[in-house]
Amino acid sequence: MVLACPGANILLPRPCFPSYDAHASSNNLEVRYFDLIPEKGWEVDIEGVEALADENTVAMVVINPGNPCGSVYSHQHLKKIAETARKLGIMVVADEVYHHLSFGTNPFVPMGVFGSIVPVITLGSISKRWLVPGWRLGWLVTSDPNGILQKSKIVECIMGRLNLTSGPPTFIQGAVPQILEKTGEDFFSKVIVILREVAHICYDRIMEIPCITCPNKPEGSMFVMVKLNPSLLEDIIDDMDFCLKLAKEDSVIVLPVSFLGVALGMKNWLRITFAVEPSTLEDGLGRIKAFCQRHAKKQ
Numbered sequence: 001m002v003l004a005c006p007g008a009n010i011l012l013p014r015p016c017f018p019s020y021d022a023h024a025s026s027n028n029l030e031v032r033y034f035d036l037i038p039e040k041g042w043e044v045d046i047e048g049v050e051a052l053a054d055e056n057t058v059a060m061v062v063i064n065p066g067n068p069c070g071s072v073y074s075h076q077h078l079k080k081i082a083e084t085a086r087k088l089g090i091m092v093v094a095d096e097v098y099h100h101l102s103f104g105t106n107p108f109v110p111m112g113v114f115g116s117i118v119p120v121i122t123l124g125s126i127s128k129r130w131l132v133p134g135w136r137l138g139w140l141v142t143s144d145p146n147g148i149l150q151k152s153k154i155v156e157c158i159m160g161r162l163n164l165t166s167g168p169p170t171f172i173q174g175a176v177p178q179i180l181e182k183t184g185e186d187f188f189s190k191v192i193v194i195l196r197e198v199a200h201i202c203y204d205r206i207m208e209i210p211c212i213t214c215p216n217k218p219e220g221s222m223f224v225m226v227k228l229n230p231s232l233l234e235d236i237i238d239d240m241d242f243c244l245k246l247a248k249e250d251s252v253i254v255l256p257v258s259f260l261g262v263a264l265g266m267k268n269w270l271r272i273t274f275a276v277e278p279s280t281l282e283d284g285l286g287r288i289k290a291f292c293q294r295h296a297k298k299q
Helices: 019-026 046-052 075-088 154-164 170-182 185-206 239-250 278-295
Strands: 009-014 030-037 057-063 091-095 120-125 138-143 223-228 269-273
Touching: 009 019, 019 030, 030 046, 046 075, 057 075, 075 091, 185 223, 185 278, 239 269, 239 278
Parallel strands: 009 030, 009 057, 057 091, 091 120
Antiparallel strands: 120 138, 223 269
């Protein structure tokens, strides 16, 4: 709402969490999509960002750890994003709702550490790391030692817009300080161990299914993006058809990325959630494998 001045546009990743497109559209803010590159761990296509931006671009959104991709960006890549944003004269909105939920080779690096290069507004949430998704309580943090956001009155405008939103219930607000201060490291460690285990199971089982390709082993969040090849299946048209028939025949639900609508041009991709018990995940992926075998084209 704050950034939606007449004629302005914002750069969103493709694929992207759908709420961004919805909020931008409802505020008459033009959306332009830059690609994430599957073969490079879903890194941002920097050249694509530079080609999309113009004098009316106000910001770019970076989601790290990635939803729906399961990616975690390196320090080097995040710095390159910050330098590109500075070159273009735009700020970075960093969605870090899955902050610290990384379990691969790249440790989680907050985008805010590059605040001296480019102004950063970080979105955080209690829902994922503390495993209370229904609470809907989050925060915005500015990383801007040069004071650009203050001078441009963006912070002042954000504070003003808070009066237009309804906050979380009072009892949830009251619980937050104790939760933030007194949750032990052992809780977070156990979550990471479980997520690492189920991510490994998910990747290994997907590799056993010929018609589904996983470009990268998930390194963060709770999701993985996989590519469906319907040409290997007898009576499956596309990702939507695959997911509908899978749910009907085997009671397994995965998300067709084309359903998001915002993932323009991303046809026949699926988002799989692996944040479930290992035995349940094994069962679900086993059903997907059996479904694909039943529908496989006869050689």
